[in-house]
Amino acid sequence: TTSKTDKLKMYHSTLDFFDDSFEVHAINRQLSEKDPLTTLIDIGNVIESVKPDRLVIDPITPLGFGFVEQERRRFFYTLDSMLQERNMLTLLVGELVKSELHQSVVSHLSDGIIYMSRGENGSRADHYLEFIKMRGIDPGKRSEITSCKYLYDITSGGFTVYPPIKPEDDFRLEDTRVEAGIPGLDDMLGGGLLKYSSTLIAGRPGTGKKIFGLQFIYHGLENGEPGLIITFEDSPHQLLMDAKRLGWDLETYVNSGMLQFICTNPGNIYPAEHSTRIKNTLENMSSQRVFFDGINNLEMSISDNLKLRAYIHSLTSHLKSRNITSLFTTEVSPSEGPGEEKIDVAFLMDSVVFLHNSRAKNRRYMCIVKSRGTKHKRSVKEYAITEDGIKLRTDTLI
Template sequence: MDSGPNNQQSRISTGVPGFDSILNGGYLSETATLVRGPPGSGKSIFSLHFLAAGLDAGETGLYINLGEPEHYIEETARGFGLDIDRLDFLNLSASGDQFQGEETYTLFESSEVETPSLVENIRTEIQEINPDRVVIDPVTEFRYLTPDQHQFRSQILSLVKLLKNTGSTVLLTSQAADSMPDDDLQFLVDAVVNIDENEDRRTVRVSKFRGSSVRSGHHTLQISDEGLQVWPQLDPNRHEREHTSTKLSAGVPELDSLLSGGITTGTITFLSGPTGVGKTTTGLQFMKEAAGRGQRSVLYSFEEDRHTLFERAEAVNIPITDMIDQGTLTVEIIGPEELSVDEFTHRIRAEVEDNGAEIVMIDGTSGFEQSLRGVSADPMRDLVKIGRYLRNMGVTGLITNEVHQITGEFRATDQRMSFLADSIIVLRHVEYKGSLRKVIGVLKMRTSNYENQLRELEITEHGLRVGESLPELRGILTGTPTWNGHDE
């Protein structure tokens, strides 16, 4: 999408929160941008944000509307809290003044035909107002005023040149549809912005941008009562800071012994095991110990409600409420369809970059995949991005991963995410002497040595208790161990 060396050209804010960063600062001044999308996708409000931002900056703006009548556009802007009282309108919609008389209008230059020319009307308006920003919504309506495609392209190109030559930055909207392709318009403009809709979200994508690089991909576009908001995709390569790795203790000597002192900070650790085995509790134990040193953590829970999470934590001597009150812990419960994946990664960035979080826990991978809108067909791709971002920022990541077998054939992860993890802590139910017990061990640590023994794990009212290693038991990971090779 890099197309030309003109990086010295000044930038014009798009007015849409989050979208300027995708364009690396905004539109280039005195250029024409085509905003494409199906009916109802938000093109008009997208354009109104652009004009309102100019008015807020003391610029002049002109809205040439060929679709909805002027009063509807004004009501829409007010509904989203946009101040466009100083905006000039040229109403060329079917209900506009230009279409109320008996004369027939055409898009042609008046020198070419005898009928009055809309281009001439636009030229007159431009000369009177001298606008800094112009929107033509939708420019595809002009097709109905020309006899063939050649004349349409010729006149639109002439109109765009006219606007740019007067110093205007221009937005054109297009009703993108298979029945009315707009490929010709895309060739005539400097930039193309695509608004797409699918089952769970709107996205915005920049497919063309002359004169500068832009951020590629489908970025979440949200429309709310406050207006538009763009949530850019997380690009971990854009974020990095210097950091020094240390050991993050669990505060449980036997568990720290398993980990040769603790988890290495700035790495990603998976807590893997079946439901109810203690994955979340183990993660909170690391956060409790970090809180005692004044470090800040954030927990994103996808699989438990707030009441249950807090009750369980307090019952095992993890003072989650006190940690929150002291500012060393933030807990967010993420409900189904509540956030898009881009909104979620934005929240992680805000916690890390603005609030100083040193530990981020995602609890757990199944909920992450099922709850967030816009997760990739392969959710590992999104988790890899988050993991790389946390590593680059020197933040410790804890991710709980549920393995569905309670006992039986052992698998560390169900979703083949083990390569994402720098460390994997395995928690397991085992049947021994007619009762269910828990064991804990370390399957992988990239950054240091670790103890290759399994230890018994108990979760008590006093907290985690990790016992001695169990060298006499065989087949622990099958869930039904034997004593010295024989059934006990």
């Protein structure tokens, strides 16, 4: 490094994994910019003396800065040959913009190139990581790895990279049904929700979307199906109290491990981090039902509509591949009614149920907008929110 040893160790001491035993060698910056031979000898002597398993040169870009181009290339080719002779992993750190990578001789000599950048996302700055080049890995995987941008975060624990969530390989939906938990709705759906499908519950404020989701989860728990609730607006304690008022003891299932919560402030969501947290939680439990309350809150973190759709699509696909039946809720404008709703993510869902409250008549109505692969009833039915949850009237209104 061209930094002073004590200063570098002081910076690194803030990290949880800091180990004072690592060797730091400071290179004379003036010599490194003007005297290639002395710099090479200096680096070679240090490597020969320490015999490291891992070597970091940070930064690499100032080395040879004052050389003419021919000398600079010769310097890096000689340095590369010297490093190749040692059996060690070498990491070179440099400050370059993306357009400079293809012009750099260091890029040509390196086996791999990891490019890190910073991008504005509304009021938040995100960090991105790209694998520009990776020698020696399977061509199929290399193509997959180099085609993505990965969000990463830096904490006192170091780097955390959040890969995009993806469905498991070779999955297929089953042509079987699961009960939604709302009397009468299963009949409207032709026998229940399609197993491992995704359902969107859309409606104005006060239509009972949250109760719908809690009822869906509780019915699954009563039948031995573990569940996960993902929420933004309400804390787990609040949801447990809401359920208790309806006679549903969810706390018992929390204590037994059958029910878990993921609660996140929508203003602090990193989509890739959020999806990774969901994935990790599901891997540690055998969840069969997921209730995602308020996907419209994601708009606070994902302002780009295409990225929002891509996120929800990747999430629903992943849940299906893990054999999970999922239910999502979203809020629509009070001016919208059945047939007028504009739900951007509805086409991503297998089923869409619309809830509508008529203030003039003080009544609530439910209709199934779509149910993929099902001969569902298109009638509009009245429902009520009772002390036992949502119940449908048996007669058809329209």
